[in-house]
Amino acid sequence: MLMMNLHALVALIPLVASLPSMPSMPSFRNKLKSLSSHDDQCPFPESYKITSLQVWTPKNNNTHPIVVDFQYADNETKIETSCYYNGTQPNAGPEGLAPRYACENPTVQFQWVQKTSMLSIIELACPNTAESGFMAVDQFTPRLSCVDTSNTTAFGEGSQCFSLDFAILRNFTALDPIAPPGGN
Ligand SMILES: *[C@@H]1O[C@H](CO)[C@@H](O)[C@H](O)[C@H]1NC(C)=O
Ligand SMILES: *[C@@H]1O[C@H](CO)[C@@H](O)[C@H](O)[C@H]1NC(C)=O
Ligand SMILES: *[C@@H]1O[C@H](CO)[C@@H](O)[C@H](O)[C@H]1NC(C)=O
Numbered sequence: 080m081l082m083m084n085l086h087a088l089v090a091l092i093p094l095v096a097s098l099p100s101m102p103s104m105p106s107f108r109n110k111l112k113s114l115s116s117h118d119d120q121c122p123f124p125e126s127y128k129i130t131s132l133q134v135w136t137p138k139n140n141n142t143h144p145i146v147v148d149f150q151y152a153d154n155e156t157k158i159e160t161s162c163y164y165n166g167t168q169p170n171a172g173p174e175g176l177a178p179r180y181a182c183e184n185p186t187v188q189f190q191w192v193q194k195t196s197m198l199s200i201i202e203l204a205c206p207n208t209a210e211s212g213f214m215a216v217d218q219f220t221p222r223l224s225c226v227d228t229s230n231t232t233a234f235g236e237g238s239q240c241f242s243l244d245f246a247i248l249r250n251f252t253a254l255d256p257i258a259p260p261g262g263n
């Protein structure tokens with residue numbers, strides 16, 4: 080599986096090289112454009128929008144898992160979906176890597192790293208075509224405003240954080256081969 084992906088990557092390199100050089104454009108966007116130009120029916124993910132981002136984290140020995148909630152939209156691929164984690168969702172990624180969780184539309188997946196308050200976003204590229212095997216990736220630290228929650232609230236003692244930005248607009252920064260499930 081991994082070998083197939085590597086072959087696909089190698090096969091695509093000449094296409095990237097044949098594009099006119101555009102120094103003002105990061106190479107990631109060149110790569111995206113060359114891949115997307117294969118098939119107008121299958122735009123590769125380029126940018127996305129996150130709204131209604133909330134993160135709740137436990138405090139003072141509260142064992143309730145972290146809760147992450149946001150809305151995701153990608154104009155290019157026409158995906159709009161809800162993303163939610165509260166400890167009951169299974170790991171959607173390969174074993175051996177930091178767990179990641181599927182949104183309602185499992186083409187979109189995310190990770191929250193509490194230590195760095197960092198949200199990672201993955202959108203699988205062209206999941207239903209022969210060009211599958213790539214995922215667009217980005218990560219960032221959202222600007223949050225937090226209030227304490229008491230042990231009389233739904234999740235108990237903790238900190239409820241809301242995004243200070245009504246909408247977070249981001250470009251993907253990498254296009255990686257999808258690691259096969261099981262990590263081998
Ligand atoms: C957490 O639990 C430990 C052991 O039960 C206790 O000593 C400590 O005071 C607790 N901390 C808080 C912030 O409640
Ligand atoms: C999404 O597409 C609509 C219509 O094509 C456009 O008006 C809007 O600015 C786009 N939004 C983003 C974030 O690109
Ligand atoms: C987590 O969310 C699911 C729905 O997505 C809900 O059924 C479940 O009760 C929640 N569990 C906890 C521990 O909050």
Ligand SMILES: *[C@@H]1O[C@H](CO)[C@@H](O)[C@H](O)[C@H]1NC(C)=O
Pocket residue numbers: 230231
């Ligand atoms: C909730 O917190 C208050 C104040 O810290 C404490 O007195 C009370 O025992 C706690 N109740 C529960 C159910 O943990």
Ligand SMILES: *[C@@H]1O[C@H](CO)[C@@H](O)[C@H](O)[C@H]1NC(C)=O
Pocket residue numbers: 126248249250
């Ligand atoms: C995304 O990329 C486009 C095209 O390079 C650029 O105009 C835009 O400012 C970028 N948006 C963000 C949020 O970085």
